[in-house]
Amino acid sequence: MKYKRIFTIVIDSLGIGAMEDAAMYGDEGSDTLGHIDEKMESFHIPNLRKLGLANLHPLKHVARIEEPIGLYTRLKEQSAGKDTMSGHWEMMGLRIQKPFQTFSENGFPKELxxxxxKRTGRHIIGNKAASGTEILKELGERELKYNELIVYTSADSVLQICGHEEYMGLDTLYEYCRIARELTMEPKWRVGRVIARPYIGKDAHSFQRTSNRHDYALKPFGKTALNVLCEAGYDVIGIGKIRDIFDGEGIREAYTSKSSIEGMDQTIVLAQKDFCGLCFVNLVDFDAKWGHRRDPLGYGKELEAFDCKLGELLQVLKDDDLLMICADHGNDPTFKGSDHTREYVPLLLYAKHFNHTGRLRDGDSFALIGATIVDNFGLTMPKGTIGTSILKEL
Known part of the structure; x- marks a missing residue:
């Protein structure tokens, strides 16, 4: 064991430029980080800079650093797709050969x-691709008045159901989502996630979503690096929506987060406790609040806030800790539409006693992450997975 603890933090959707196959997805020219930087009047991310982010991806407002404290590289996705599940599953070794189904163009089929x-006893309204906040403004009052049910989707492979916490109740909303998850296990209707979207408020002007969101995801189709660690007795701790993404598979302990900042606070607290294994963190606000809503300034400010918390985390890391910062796909907030974008993602690595720092060769898959983690603990990736460890280079 080279490192006792590994912290893997996913800045959800922080792509760093279009992949070579981006045109197949309509994403040529996308560059999440680069275009955010261009829109910012100033961009203050000193800790990401120290780790080498501006060396990896040249930026207008952030200068390269001559002596970075970290190692850095970029990774490309082998899986077919550009969503949360394919990105995270690939990190832990699973290559998705067929993209999850999406229903963004025409909504869900009439039969579904x-x-x-029939199963919920409510008339369904919505049934289209929409922003979660906008569809509440449009249909929330009607849902409450007529006891209807808002169902909608997005560019992701998701079916989302809105429910008012007071008038519908969380238990009822969650039950409707379990019904939808059962129905969408049918191959012709299969989506990656069914998401409960609870909200509060009295009218379109006051409606707001709450932190009681719950994802009902497909189970991974095979064992991942997380299963290997768990079965060997190591701690695997998920923060944010990690547990939902893997449907609990390979997760020993999980904490939900109300925001990306809270997710970092939870990580900082955990770093001051004793454990042996992996802390796997997803920070979803970058994607959900800023990427999909096409708000580059909001995204940039969120990155600045993250950087402050990153500085706090760096202060409490121990001598035998390894930090890995990455992303799961792109979501260029200056790009057309509101979909994810097919981009390379960064991988920034830091430990107090690296023998060297600087640029590593490009990784051929996100699975480099899981393979390196498993290798660190003297274990072997499951049969049928992908990924090559770079532990010897750290």
Whole structure:
């Protein structure tokens, strides 16, 4: 064991430029980080800079650093797709050969909607791709007045159901989502996630979503690096929506987060406790609040806030800790539409006693992350997974 603890933090959607196959996804020219930087009047991310982010991806407002304290590289995705599940599953060794189904163009099929209405006893409204906040403004009052059910999707492979915490109740909303998850296990309707979207408020002007969101995800189709660690007795701690993404598979302990800042606070607290294994963190606000809503300034400010928390984390890391900062896909807030973007992602690595720092060769898959983690603990990746460890280079 080279490192006792590994902290893997996913800045959800922080792409660093279009992959060579981006045109197949309509994403040529996308560059999440680069275009955010261009839109900012100033961009203050000193800790990410120290780790080498501006060396990896030249930026207008952030200068390269001559002596970075970290190692850095970029990774490309082998899986077919550009969503949260394919990105995270690939990190832990699973290559998705067929993209998860999306229904963003025409909504869900009539047959699925009819069955969901029958099982829930409510008339369904919405059934289109939409922003979660905008659809509440449009249909929230009607849902409450007529006891209907808002169902919608996005560019991701998701079916989302809105429910008012007081008038519908969380238990009822969660039950409707379990019904939808059962129905969408059918191959013709299969989506990656069913998401409960609870909200509060009295009218369109006051509606706001709460932190009681719950994801009902597909289980990974095979064992991952997380299963290997768990079965060997190591701690695997998920923060944010990690547990939901893997449907609990390979997770020993999990904490939900109300925001990306809270997720970092939880990570900092955990770093001051004793454990042996992996802390796996997803910071979703970058994607959900700023990427999909096409707000580059909001995204940039969130990165600055993250950088402050990163400085706090660096102060409490121990001599035998390894920090890995990465992303799961792109979501260029200056790009057309509101979809994720097919981009390379960064991998920034830091430990107090690296023998050298600087640029590493590009990784051929996100699975480099899981393979390196498993290798660190003297274990072997499951049969059928992908990924090559770079432990010897750290």
């Amino acid at each position: 909607i009819a069955e969901l209405e």
